[in-house]
């Protein structure tokens with residue numbers, strides 16, 4: 001691949017998915033895209049680049065999807081799921097008692113282990129019996145969404161993070177594979193969604209899991225995603241980020257929940273000011289507010 005071809009692909013991926021590749025990742029692009037080019041009947045990456053430039057949309061989205069990293073597993077990092085069960089759901093059961101409904105969004109859900117981990121905990125949360133709990137799983141990649149919808153996992157996948165009792169309770173063995181039972185699958189709705197685009201149409205949520213996707217974006221892209229997430233979360237809702245992700249130095253739209261690692265709340269001070277970022281020194285704001 002020539003430096004110009006690499007630059008073209010790097011720019012395309014940044015624009016389409018937010019993926020921010022450093023200048024030394026040619027090997028990664030080659031290892032993922034050469035097989036794709038062959039499957040598309042193209043001789044090499046030069047032909048693939050030409051095809052994209054000619055406006056072949058299907059190949060272009062295949063390229064973008066092929067460059068996503070879909071690593072995930074059940075109850076990944078454990079802590080956010082402990083918070084969900086021990087503090088977030090109990091607080092929401094009280095706060096939403098009048099409407100008996102909850103909306104939970106898993107914003108980069110990959111092959112489904114994350115939204116289904118949430119679904120299994122919701123199912124086991126007795127106080128939510130009879131409530132309408134909507135769990136929305138979205139991802140940029142249609143391929144992972146299809147796998148998620150099927151809810152079929154290999155022995156290796158169900159051995160990663162899933163307690164054996166839950167495997168027995170919620171899965172059915174099909175040959176060497178395991179399928180989630182229909183009642184758990186039915187708790188999750190799937191749709192394709194790019195976090196780079198406006199997503200106001202999906203409404204507001206009480207809980208958003210947006211984990212292990214922002215790490216692939218540059219600072220400006222992360223700020224944009226946080227701004228949109230801030231408009232999609234209820235004022236008393238919570239956002240869970242991945243272990244290597246944070247809002248610190250990136251946005252003031254959210255602030256960390258004390259003693260709850262990885263959990264963030266919308267910044268109420270900021271909402272009270274109409275969502276605008278602070279423009280004036282604190283001392284001036286205090287004087288102006290009087």
Ligand SMILES: C[S@@+](CC[C@H](N)C(=O)[O-])C[C@H]1O[C@@H](n2cnc3c(N)ncnc32)[C@H](O)[C@@H]1O
Pocket residue numbers: 016017018068069070071072073076107108109110111114138139140141144193194195196210211212213242
């Ligand atoms: C590493 S996986 C994380 C899966 C899960 N959230 C977890 O923490 O285990 C990242 C996912 O983000 C998705 N993704 C990448 N760019 C995206 C974008 N711009 N919009 C929505 N999803 C994106 C990928 O397709 C991939 O499935």
